[in-house]
Amino acid sequence: MTGLEARLVVERDGFRLDAALAVPPGRVVALLGRNGAGKSTALAAIAGLLPLTAGRIVLGDIVLDDPDAGVLLPPERRPVGLVQQQAPLFPHLTVLDNVAFGLRTAGTGRGAARRRAAALLDDAGLDALAARRPAALSGGQAARVALVRALAREPALLLLDEPLAAIDAERRPALRDAIAERLAAFAGSALLVTHDARDAEALADEVVVLDEGSVVQSGGLADLRAAPASGVVARLLQ
Known part of the structure; x- marks a missing residue:
């Protein structure tokens, strides 16, 4: 199994995302960026909620989206679990x-x-x-239930869209610990979208910094903090 390999090109409403992402099996990668950087667009494309303009998304040996080849798997046919910020339980x-x-x-x-x-x-x-x-349920309880629901089908890839953003600050550490425990037991790949370096530090093995639709730096968090590629990266990692 090769995990996720993606070249994401999405154009909409005057915004262009053009980013390459790789998430090895058994690893957690954090997609870190400011509001409007393109994080949610990237996640929506991988989940199948937004088609690519160009590029290719491959998960293991399954092509999820390839406009040139006319391939576009609908969300329900993708071996992908999605945990959204507001934990939309029924x-x-x-x-x-x-x-x-x-x-x-x-x-x-x-x-x-x-x-x-x-x-x-x-x-x-x-x-x-x-x-x-x-x-x-409290916000934290709902988020934990949403995570269990997403993992129940044993997806090859788990997508986490700002899972802590709607949680009160005093409850975030406990929820981070709960998410970390679930991820440690998860055999697949995981992509965490966040604007908070604390989430990346607690949950991810590697960080990809996205800004204005492009990857500006990637690597281990300690390496990025030691040598940020730009002022944007330095401020995000404070």
Whole structure:
């Protein structure tokens, strides 16, 4: 398995993203940048929510998007899990059935999906929340449930879109620890989108800095801090 290899070219609304990204299997890469740098555009393209203008996205031996070859896999056919900033759980379903939903869409029967969901929640220390609905969860609890739901189908690639941005500052360290624990047990690749160097430091093996639609520097966080390529990079890594 080769992880993610992507050349992302997306043009829309006067903005151009042109960036190469690689996420090796078993590794976590942080895509770090200011607001408007193109991070969310990159994530949407990989998830299948936004088609490429040019370039190619390959995950393992699966081509996800290749405009030249006429290939564009829809989101539901991509072996990709997505955790969004607002943790959009289904409000009418319990936590247990939210986690089971992804398994059911993959063809698992209702009973088996619920049993598997219960085991996953127990493993994550969230079994006490199984009967609650999303409205009864804190922001941190909802984010942890969304992560379990995304991992339930055992995706080859996990995408995390600012998973801590909507969480109160005093609760972020505990949630970072919980995400780090889940990622440590995850066999696939993960791409974390963030504007906060603390998230990258706690969760990622490597950092890719994106600015104005282009990669400006990449490498280990310590190396980037020791020799930032620009003032933008230096400010992001403070």
